[in-house]
Amino acid sequence: MSEAKEEKIVFQRPKALCDVVTHYCPGCLHGVVHRVIAEVIDDLGIQEITVGIAPVGCSVLAYNYIATDFAEAAHGRAPAMATGMKRVHPELVVFTYQGDGDLAAIGTNELIHAATRGENITTIFINNAIYGMTGGQMAPTTLPGQVTTSTPRGRDTKLAGFPVRVCELVSTLEGSAYIVRRSAYNPSEIRKLKAAIKTAFQVQMAGLGYSLVEVVSNCPTNWGMTPLESLKWLQENMLAYYPLGDYKVKDSVKELMAKK
Amino acid sequence: MPRIVIDVERCKGCGLCTQVCPKGDLVQMSDEFNSKGYRPSKFVDPEKKCIGCAFCANMCPDVAITVYR
Amino acid sequence: MAKVLMKGNEAIAEAAIRAGCEAYFGYPITPQSEVLEYMSARMPELGRAFVQAESELGAVNMVYGAACTGARVMTTTSSPGFSLMQEGLSYIACSEVPAVAVNVMRGGPGLGNIQPSQADYFQMTKGGGHGDYSPIVLAPSTVQEAVDLVILAFDLADKYRQPVYIIADGMLGQMMEPVELPELKPPQRPERPWALTGAKGRPRNIITSLQLDPPTLEKVNLRLQETYKRIRENEQRYEEYMTDDADLLVVAYGTAARIVKTAIVKARRDGLTAGLFRPITVNPYPYDALRRAAEKAKRLLVVELSAGQMLEDVRLAVMDKRPIHFFGKMGGVVPMPEDVVDAMKKAMAEA
Numbered sequence: 001m002s003e004a005k006e007e008k009i010v011f012q013r014p015k016a017l018c019d020v021v022t023h024y025c026p027g028c029l030h031g032v033v034h035r036v037i038a039e040v041i042d043d044l045g046i047q048e049i050t051v052g053i054a055p056v057g058c059s060v061l062a063y064n065y066i067a068t069d070f071a072e073a074a075h076g077r078a079p080a081m082a083t084g085m086k087r088v089h090p091e092l093v094v095f096t097y098q099g100d101g102d103l104a105a106i107g108t109n110e111l112i113h114a115a116t117r118g119e120n121i122t123t124i125f126i127n128n129a130i131y132g133m134t135g136g137q138m139a140p141t142t143l144p145g146q147v148t149t150s151t152p153r154g155r156d157t158k159l160a161g162f163p164v165r166v167c168e169l170v171s172t173l174e175g176s177a178y179i180v181r182r183s184a185y186n187p188s189e190i191r192k193l194k195a196a197i198k199t200a201f202q203v204q205m206a207g208l209g210y211s212l213v214e215v216v217s218n219c220p221t222n223w224g225m226t227p228l229e230s231l232k233w234l235q236e237n238m239l240a241y242y243p244l245g246d247y248k249v250k251d252s253v254k255e256l257m258a259k260k
Numbered sequence: 261m262p263r264i265v266i267d268v269e270r271c272k273g274c275g276l277c278t279q280v281c282p283k284g285d286l287v288q289m290s291d292e293f294n295s296k297g298y299r300p301s302k303f304v305d306p307e308k309k310c311i312g313c314a315f316c317a318n319m320c321p322d323v324a325i326t327v328y329r
Numbered sequence: 330m331a332k333v334l335m336k337g338n339e340a341i342a343e344a345a346i347r348a349g350c351e352a353y354f355g356y357p358i359t360p361q362s363e364v365l366e367y368m369s370a371r372m373p374e375l376g377r378a379f380v381q382a383e384s385e386l387g388a389v390n391m392v393y394g395a396a397c398t399g400a401r402v403m404t405t406t407s408s409p410g411f412s413l414m415q416e417g418l419s420y421i422a423c424s425e426v427p428a429v430a431v432n433v434m435r436g437g438p439g440l441g442n443i444q445p446s447q448a449d450y451f452q453m454t455k456g457g458g459h460g461d462y463s464p465i466v467l468a469p470s471t472v473q474e475a476v477d478l479v480i481l482a483f484d485l486a487d488k489y490r491q492p493v494y495i496i497a498d499g500m501l502g503q504m505m506e507p508v509e510l511p512e513l514k515p516p517q518r519p520e521r522p523w524a525l526t527g528a529k530g531r532p533r534n535i536i537t538s539l540q541l542d543p544p545t546l547e548k549v550n551l552r553l554q555e556t557y558k559r560i561r562e563n564e565q566r567y568e569e570y571m572t573d574d575a576d577l578l579v580v581a582y583g584t585a586a587r588i589v590k591t592a593i594v595k596a597r598r599d600g601l602t603a604g605l606f607r608p609i610t611v612n613p614y615p616y617d618a619l620r621r622a623a624e625k626a627k628r629l630l631v632v633e634l635s636a637g638q639m640l641e642d643v644r645l646a647v648m649d650k651r652p653i654h655f656f657g658k659m660g661g662v663v664p665m666p667e668d669v670v671d672a673m674k675k676a677m678a679e680a
């Protein structure tokens with residue numbers, strides 16, 4: 001009896017994550033990233049001052065899961081919407097959650113300009129190399145040779161060009177302050193992802209500029225794999241083209257991190 | 261004693277939690293089905309080897325695992 | 330308050346400021362750019378938000394974002410830019426957030442030219458973007474009226490939680506006239522329990538235009554239609570000018586109506602008794618008022634800087650009760666009052 005009394009919960013659903021079943025496919029890392037964002041919101045105690053913006057894509061219903069004020073944007077326009085919010089309410093923590101099609105195809109313009117203006121907003125970018133929601137068509141991040149429903153013989157770079165490396169691109173922009181690529185294929189990567197999202201929010205709260213955390217993610221359903229196979233494929237194929245790491249950490253951000 | 265509790269009704273049977281346990285195969289796929297038709301994972305720890313590291317829980321996209329220590 | 334001489338575009342900008350506009354987002358395009366330029370100086374000096382966006386897509390979605398927080402917000406553009414904004418405006422309408430958008434129309438289609446035009450009437454009054462929405466559209470014909478209607482636009486946007494448009498054109502944007510402006514006050518927000526301002530001491534708010542369940546989306550649509558019905562019942566505005574004894578009722582709005590007014594005075598000198606019916610809300614369109622006015626006249630003439638777009642609404646109002654003639658100029662060509670007098674005489678001559 002005494003033993004049961006001493007027992008403590010060391011892992012449970014964060015407060016900022018709604019207690020509902022998600023619509024995501026089994027093994028889809030969208031769920032892990034949602035939870036990690038919610039954990040960061042809890043850790044920083046910012047649930048009451050955070051506004052999220054959901055994209056068009058599989059995570060369009062993110063507002064049903066992350067328990068803060070939330071808006072749903074038009075396809076690709078979340079960074080512009082976030083700009084509008086943040087400019088009238090600088091005291092809010094505003095983040096966008098976007099897939100690769102949303103952010104690196106239809107919404108490239110909004111992304112690039114929010115970043116180059118140095119908007120104090122944060123983007124969580126889910127790179128699963130595919131259009132999940134619409135049934136697995138080629139994304140701007142689809143790998144050369146990768147088979148999708150619109151590249152049935154594999155992405156031919158002569159016809160469809162090359163995948164976009166978002167972190168590399170955005171990090172060249174002066175307004176970007178903290179641009180990093182992480183993943184979530186094992187517990188240690190998830191721990192690093194959480195630290196990065198936390199830093200990104202802190203960068204925003206300190207007014208240091210635009211922050212983006214890319215997550216090299218999966219789509220077992222449209223990749224045509226089991227969840228476990230998808231994590232293996234991610235590590236063996238995606239990481240070579242999308243190396244994990246820090247692409248831009250402004251000195252001001254380094255100073256901030258040293259203080260925390 | 262550290263242990264985990266799997267909410268079998270929340271579990272979608274993806275198996276991501278079964279590959280990360282530092283103590284081997286404490287988390288395994290079950291042979292039964294839940295009411296949604298998924299085959300959930302189960303906690304098998306007769307020798308009380310679990311250290312409550314929460315690796316399994318961290319991998320779960322559906323937050324179906326609670327860890328006690 | 331004393332009158333000041335102002336250019337139409339600048340008056341529109343200052344009127345928004347006086348109406349408590351907290352944020353402005355826009356993109357340069359002639360003949361509207363003076364609004365953006367004016368705001369770029371005024372808004373920051375008042376501590377309000379201004380962003381020159383990367384495109385009209387960017388601008389309208391910044392408007393959407395700011396509107397979601399409950400701020401009074403405006404964008405201005407000209408025809409090609411207004412086309413780009415349609416996506417965002419449809420989202421704004423469905424999400425039921427207030428916003429003001431001004432279109433200083435220019436010649437089209439395509440890149441067209443930078444001269445005055447009224448060829449975006451269909452796009453502005455009939456929705457423009459996808460889905461069943463119906464924005465309020467206000468049509469000023471003087472700089473003073475532009476000021477008054479911009480202020481009204483913010484009030485109506487707040488009242489109905491819908492986008493409100495100002496349909497202007499290059500002529501109005503560029504002309505200088507004396508105007509009287511209300512006092513400058515700090516922006517005040519009415520109670521907006523739906524706004525996204527952080528869920529402090531209240532349940533969280535979600536603003537979305539996505540409703541995957543058809544009956545739920547139908548409910549949203551029914552609510553929108555209910556709003557549009559209230560708007561139709563309460564917000565129709567129009568002006569009648571010399572209509573009491575008019576044999577010929579000319580129907581025109583905005584810049585065209587200014588030209589028509591001059592033409593009416595000239596025509597009356599020549600013995601042609603004409604009057605003007607000028608819709609101020611081109612959506613909701615004052616169908617009943619126009620029908621009543623038409624019944625007093627023998628014939629109608631619709632004058633537009635387009636191929637005949639409002640003409641369809643006039644036909645809807647009058648049906649086949651009176652002959653309806655049309656005179657229009659396209660491509661940025663602006664008719665002289667004499668051209669309109671000729672058209673009026675021709676209309677009366679065609680038995």
Ligand SMILES: Cc1ncc(C[n+]2csc(CCOP(=O)(O)OP(=O)(O)O)c2C)c(N)n1
Binds near residue numbers: 128
């Ligand atoms: C303007 C517009 N064009 C196209 C679509 C259709 N559409 C919905 S989601 C999507 C792609 C989403 O892919 P991604 O951003 O990678 O998100 P994922 O589903 O992979 O998470 C597309 C093309 C849309 N909703 N709106």
Ligand code: SF4
Binds near residue numbers: 058
């Ligand atoms: S389709 Fe792909 S990205 Fe979308 S929920 Fe399923 S696995 Fe995840």
Ligand code: SF4
Binds near residue numbers: 263264281313315
């Ligand atoms: S908490 Fe750690 S040790 Fe226990 S079952 Fe999970 S992964 Fe294994």
Ligand code: SF4
Binds near residue numbers: 274321
């Ligand atoms: S990771 Fe979660 S959902 Fe997947 S099998 Fe394990 S408990 Fe079930």
Ligand SMILES: [Mg+2]
Binds near residue numbers: 099
């Ligand atoms: Mg994708």
